[in-house]
Amino acid sequence: MTGLAAGRRHSVGLHADGTVVAAGNGSAGECDVLGWRNIVAVAAGNVHTARNTGRSHTVGLREDGTIVATGWNGDGQCDVGRWHEIVAVAAGRRRTLGVRTDGIVVAAGRNNEQQCLVGSWREVVDIAAGDWHSVGVRNDGTAVATGNNRFGQCEMDDWRNLTAITAGYLHTVGLRTDGTVLAAGQRKSGACDVDEWAGVTSVAAGSHHTVGVLASGGVRAVGDNSHGQCDVHGWHGIVAVAAGSTHTLGLRADGTVVAAGGPKDGRCDVDAWHDIRLPRSRPHPQQPYRS
Numbered sequence: 001m002t003g004l005a006a007g008r009r010h011s012v013g014l015h016a017d018g019t020v021v022a023a024g025n026g027s028a029g030e031c032d033v034l035g036w037r038n039i040v041a042v043a044a045g046n047v048h049t050a051r052n053t054g055r056s057h058t059v060g061l062r063e064d065g066t067i068v069a070t071g072w073n074g075d076g077q078c079d080v081g082r083w084h085e086i087v088a089v090a091a092g093r094r095r096t097l098g099v100r101t102d103g104i105v106v107a108a109g110r111n112n113e114q115q116c117l118v119g120s121w122r123e124v125v126d127i128a129a130g131d132w133h134s135v136g137v138r139n140d141g142t143a144v145a146t147g148n149n150r151f152g153q154c155e156m157d158d159w160r161n162l163t164a165i166t167a168g169y170l171h172t173v174g175l176r177t178d179g180t181v182l183a184a185g186q187r188k189s190g191a192c193d194v195d196e197w198a199g200v201t202s203v204a205a206g207s208h209h210t211v212g213v214l215a216s217g218g219v220r221a222v223g224d225n226s227h228g229q230c231d232v233h234g235w236h237g238i239v240a241v242a243a244g245s246t247h248t249l250g251l252r253a254d255g256t257v258v259a260a261g262g263p264k265d266g267r268c269d270v271d272a273w274h275d276i277r278l279p280r281s282r283p284h285p286q287q288p289y290r291s
Contacts (some may be wrong), residue, residue: 002240002278007024008047008048009265010025012044012058014280016257025166038063042061044058044244055071066084071106103123109214121136125138130167135172151186153184153186154172162173162177170185171184173191190223193223194212200220208224209221209243217237217238231261255274255275255277255278
């Protein structure tokens with residue numbers, strides 16, 4: 001898990017000391033994180049850019065396995081105060097997902113597309129939340145999905161050897177143990193054009209773009225670049241990325257952060273961030289998940 005998250009109009013960073021910083025539009029309270037302590041991971045509700053979207057929420061995983069959330073709660077996506085023994089979190093449009101120490105997944109929020117029907121999932125080691133679909137990686141390296149599948153974004157039955165997964169508006173991206181990348185879903189924007197990627201260590205999906213970190217510390221990006229969110233080819237020393245609706249964040253090995261994309265609302269005002277928590281090592285998919 002990384003200490004970086006990007007939402008619809010805001011960005012979130014986790015300091016190494018367990019405190020949290022946020023930048024961008026916080027009109028729904030999604031940036032009200034200054035009092036958070038003992039946080040080990042953060043997630044931001046990413047929502048595709050449209051006239052009827054904008055409000056979002058932010059989730060923090062505490063060291064003791066409990067959850068804190070702030071921001072828009074119109075569908076109960078922030079009603080996670082009773083969750084416990086959580087080891088991973090994800091935030092999507094109007095919902096929050098969590099993985100427990102036993103590999104069972106819990107969900108809160110809107111379920112009109114069955115995106116919260118995760119109660120039967122078992123042995124999950126990683127999760128992601130798109131706008132209308134939810135996806136996970138099991139400890140055997142296979143994938144599981146639920147929710148809207150209009151563009152095939154949930155068609156991952158033949159995916160194997162996964163170590164991580166991420167979800168955008170209408171697409172899903174999986175990282176394999178050999179550093180190659182798979183994608184499913186809407187291909188119109190080019191966000192699924194990852195077939196030739198290799199040597200990738202982490203991935204992030206924005207609404208209509210996909211970003212990958214290379215073992216060399218460089219970054220690749222494909223998909224919609226109308227706001228400059230894919231202008232990351234000059235980045236170096238990167239260890240993790242986060243992709244929002246129209247912007248991208250990169251975490252350097254020295255704990256500083258760079259940003260590309262639409263600067264509106266101050267979502268890219270991260271130049272002063274420092275000592276952001278570096279990624280934790282992720283368990284091999286065929287090993288039990290431990291916090």
